[in-house]
Amino acid sequence: MPLIILTYHRITDRDNGLSAIAFTNHLTTLVAHYPLCPPHTPIPKGSLGVYLTFDDATFDFYHFVYPLLKRLNICAMLAIPTKAILETSNMPITHRLQTVASPYKTNGSDHLCTWSEIREMVASGHVTPASHSCSHPNLTHRTVPLETELLDSRAHLEDQLNCAIDTFIYPYGQRNYRVDRKTLQHYRYAMRMGNALHPLDWPEKGLLYRVNIDPHQTILPFFSPAQLNHYHLNYWLNRLRFR
Numbered sequence: 001m002p003l004i005i006l007t008y009h010r011i012t013d014r015d016n017g018l019s020a021i022a023f024t025n026h027l028t029t030l031v032a033h034y035p036l037c038p039p040h041t042p043i044p045k046g047s048l049g050v051y052l053t054f055d056d057a058t059f060d061f062y063h064f065v066y067p068l069l070k071r072l073n074i075c076a077m078l079a080i081p082t083k084a085i086l087e088t089s090n091m092p093i094t095h096r097l098q099t100v101a102s103p104y105k106t107n108g109s110d111h112l113c114t115w116s117e118i119r120e121m122v123a124s125g126h127v128t129p130a131s132h133s134c135s136h137p138n139l140t141h142r143t144v145p146l147e148t149e150l151l152d153s154r155a156h157l158e159d160q161l162n163c164a165i166d167t168f169i170y171p172y173g174q175r176n177y178r179v180d181r182k183t184l185q186h187y188r189y190a191m192r193m194g195n196a197l198h199p200l201d202w203p204e205k206g207l208l209y210r211v212n213i214d215p216h217q218t219i220l221p222f223f224s225p226a227q228l229n230h231y232h233l234n235y236w237l238n239r240l241r242f243r
Helices: 020-033 059-072 115-124 146-161 177-186 225-240
Strands: 003-008 049-055 076-080 127-131 167-169 189-193 206-212
Touching (some): 020 059, 076 167, 115 127, 127 146, 146 177
Parallel strands (some): 003 206, 076 127, 127 167, 189 206
16 A cells, blocks of 8 residues: 655744644644554555654654644654754743754754653654754765764664664755665665655665655645645656666
8 A cells, every 4th residue: 555754844833834733734634534654564455654754853843743643642753863962951942942043953952852852752652763863964975974874873862762773864855876875774764855655555674755744734735636646656756767
């Protein structure tokens, strides 16, 4: 059965972002029409499986998204840039929810989820952690220590969360053949952008395409028959172009 992986970033009313109200409508609409699949689980026959991913681990995920996942009894994947995560934060919630130019400071950022918050979410079973590198670089740049970003981030996540990490989500969606090859030596899955759905259930391993949803306030146009056909065509075009 086909699988579509959705990408979100921030839930915010600032800077024309996706609001908490709009995001709640996204999820309630999806739950009403599609199975929101936990990772690597079979999709019901005749259904389109939907999986949620969130990049960057900004604090709005803990504040807005996590409670909604619990209420609707669904799960999502959180891509975590490990060097930017603090153990705890004493900053006020309003401060932590503010939009910032760069949330990837390697000395830690109050605008991201903390390790204590991430541990709570992972323990709940509603959040699956994924590596988003250590310092959120463009991995295609030759000056970036690729193996360090891939391996150190996974080791840090596994040490902090006491669970295996099998998925890497590319920072900025940037990758090439060299990066893909190296990533899939160390991870079961590598997730990239591509605005494509997968014509079959979860594969054994490999490159997975995602569809960028935010900051669109309504979600149903992304699931029209014409749009789904477009995503299906994109899958085969991406494969033919080795992308």
